[in-house]
Amino acid sequence: ADVVRQSPNGEPPLGWPRRYVNDQVLDYGMDPSIVGDEHSVEEVIESLASLPSLSISTSIANLFDEDRGIYVNAGYKGRDWERPASFELIPGTDGERSFQVGAGLRMRGGFSRAGRNPKHAMRLVFRKTYGAGKLKFPLFGEEGAKEFDHIDLRTSLNHSWAFGGHRANTMLRDIFCRDAQRDMGQPYTRSRYYHLYLNGIYWGIYMTQERAMGPYAASYMGGKADDYDVVKTRGQLAEGTWDAHREYFDLAIQGFEDDVNYFRVQGLNPDGTRNFDYPKFLDVDNVIDYMLLTYYVRNSDGPGGLFTEFPNNFYAIFNREKPDGWKYYAHDMEHTFDMGRLDVQVLNKSMQRDWFNVHGLHELLIENPYYLKRFHQRAAKHLFDGGALSQENSLARLAERQKTIDKAIIAHSARWGDASRRRSGTYTRKDWLRAVGRLHAFVDGRSEELVEEFLRVGWYDGVKPPKIIEGNDNIYITSASIDGTIYYTTDGIDPRGENDRPHLDAKIAQVPVSKRVNLVDMNTPVRAWPTTHGNHDEQWRLADFDDGAWQEGMLGVGFDDDGDYVDDGLVKLDVMKSMFEKTTSLYMRLPFDAGDISGFEFVDFEMKADDGFVAYLNGEMIASYGAPRKLNWKSASLEKP
Numbered sequence: 001a002d003v004v005r006q007s008p009n010g011e012p013p014l015g016w017p018r019r020y021v022n023d024q025v026l027d028y029g030m031d032p033s034i035v036g037d038e039h040s041v042e043e044v045i046e047s048l049a050s051l052p053s054l055s056i057s058t059s060i061a062n063l064f065d066e067d068r069g070i071y072v073n074a075g076y077k078g079r080d081w082e083r084p085a086s087f088e089l090i091p092g093t094d095g096e097r098s099f100q101v102g103a104g105l106r107m108r109g110g111f112s113r114a115g116r117n118p119k120h121a122m123r124l125v126f127r128k129t130y131g132a133g134k135l136k137f138p139l140f141g142e143e144g145a146k147e148f149d150h151i152d153l154r155t156s157l158n159h160s161w162a163f164g165g166h167r168a169n170t171m172l173r174d175i176f177c178r179d180a181q182r183d184m185g186q187p188y189t190r191s192r193y194y195h196l197y198l199n200g201i202y203w204g205i206y207m208t209q210e211r212a213m214g215p216y217a218a219s220y221m222g223g224k225a226d227d228y229d230v231v232k233t234r235g236q237l238a239e240g241t242w243d244a245h246r247e248y249f250d251l252a253i254q255g256f257e258d259d260v261n262y263f264r265v266q267g268l269n270p271d272g273t274r275n276f277d278y279p280k281f282l283d284v285d286n287v288i289d290y291m292l293l294t295y296y297v298r299n300s301d302g303p304g305g306l307f308t309e310f311p312n313n314f315y316a317i318f319n320r321e322k323p324d325g326w327k328y329y330a331h332d333m334e335h336t337f338d339m340g341r342l343d344v345q346v347l348n349k350s351m352q353r354d355w356f357n358v359h360g361l362h363e364l365l366i367e368n369p370y371y372l373k374r375f376h377q378r379a380a381k382h383l384f385d386g387g388a389l390s391q392e393n394s395l396a397r398l399a400e401r402q403k404t405i406d407k408a409i410i411a412h413s414a415r416w417g418d419a420s421r422r423r424s425g426t427y428t429r430k431d432w433l434r435a436v437g438r439l440h441a442f443v444d445g446r447s448e449e450l451v452e453e454f455l456r457v458g459w460y461d462g463v464k465p466p467k468i469i470e471g472n473d474n475i476y477i478t479s480a481s482i483d484g485t486i487y488y489t490t491d492g493i494d495p496r497g498e499n500d501r502p503h504l505d506a507k508i509a510q511v512p513v514s515k516r517v518n519l520v521d522m523n524t525p526v527r528a529w530p531t532t533h534g535n536h537d538e539q540w541r542l543a544d545f546d547d548g549a550w551q552e553g554m555l556g557v558g559f560d561d562d563g564d565y566v567d568d569g570l571v572k573l574d575v576m577k578s579m580f581e582k583t584t585s586l587y588m589r590l591p592f593d594a595g596d597i598s599g600f601e602f603v604d605f606e607m608k609a610d611d612g613f614v615a616y617l618n619g620e621m622i623a624s625y626g627a628p629r630k631l632n633w634k635s636a637s638l639e640k641p
Helices: 041-049 060-064 173-183 214-221 243-252 259-264 284-297 358-365 369-383 391-405 408-416 429-443 446-456
Strands: 053-057 083-090 099-108 121-125 150-154 191-198 201-209 228-232 236-239 315-319 327-329 467-470 475-480 486-489 525-530 551-554 586-589 613-617 620-625
Touching (some): 041 408, 150 191, 191 391, 214 228, 243 315, 259 369, 284 358, 284 369, 391 429
Antiparallel strands (some): 315 327, 467 475, 613 620
């Protein structure tokens, strides 16, 4: 109960520094607009109990001393900036086991170390200097290792409430990507959510994350930690030697149009037999699956991202003693989903020798027909028919993590929802649910959308791998093309022939054909009226309303003071002069004739909107987004642009 009343006015706890030390922003307190207002005190207490908690205790000076405090000198790295601390697990309502262990505490991250970020990520290092030398506890249950040399405590930076006060905060994007890598059958780093307390002060939701380094690799892939090379962000050698990585680059930069080189990096002779004089550098499926995930979530801040010249946010691990290919790990994938901008036509920029990375490697490999064929197969495996990136499994994966913090986000909003000084008011669970809803909307149809992108660049041929269906008398092997054509055989032969095209003996299945008819599209005439009074509030939605005096044009309708939407062709009827800084609402009418609807199976409604809308069909509301409960001519969207 004491936690929910911590620093209600943002005052520093006893003995803690005030708002700034060394330009490091410090933010305290549980917002009373959440505790006892938006949510009852009991609900916030229940929220705090809904996750297990981690407690870190160390001296205030170790954290906040101007000269040696690691929290207020977060940009410094290495052993010199590690401080002794006590690390403790406090069970939640599920009553799991607890532990307490001595550890070294560091700050963790890249851009997140900036002083204007009040909620730093951290790392616990376990050495004999501090106690047992390892954390011997199954942090990830049966899913993971039972002892650890170090563990990271990560927290969202980009699109978070604590840093910049972003409405897109979900705390789900990165962990979804790493869970997806697991479900694709690849090595991955595990995570669990916790509430964190720093010297007894509630610090919000964090998640543990394994660190993809030598000890981690030895735990899951065998051998000793010293057997592994690790290369990460910016082409930094984190552990091991450069030798294998540079030899791999020297081979890769020659290109892979020649099959000899393609087989060579897999440790194979030109005929595909093993040659133990050639180290196996390339794990084909690992590279393909990493890139499929990258493109699926549109990761804009990875090794081939849009924000840096260097390859960003990746880890790669290689076993020098038993070479089985470099393994690439999803890492810090926050600029993804609705916040991602990468598409398959963005070319990698980072091909210097020490910046050699998985994105640039893929763009070299895709020129090889063997790799391209395997890319087809992995894409079909993961994107369709219950695959790891199929719509049903992606939504289930998202929902599973969402459920874990659904209650906990209440306490987190009390702690960090008001951190941004650029926004009045506090973010709440309702804001979080809206942001999570946008992730679900992104997943809806994403597999099909991605295949269309692959088709445009020639990375997909339109034929899915075969699926075996048991019939009454025979086993039918079927394969569907992207256009919906289904091929089958009844003699056990793969209906795919050479080059993955339909086999000559394959037959086309006769299936019902559905035809899509657009009733309204971007070429539909529209009349629009930026509202100036409420005289039409009840009549304008009716079919016989006279809109002859309204502005006339084609979809879409709107304005943009930057001009981007107009330049991109999204706005054809520009209402800037009649609407900008004059009114917050606009009425639009789009007449159309559906003809005979008796053969319709269903009707879809899709809307592109910035801020909010309400849609009516023949006067009846059918959809809305960002709309207030009470609607009139001067209503404004609840969503911020």
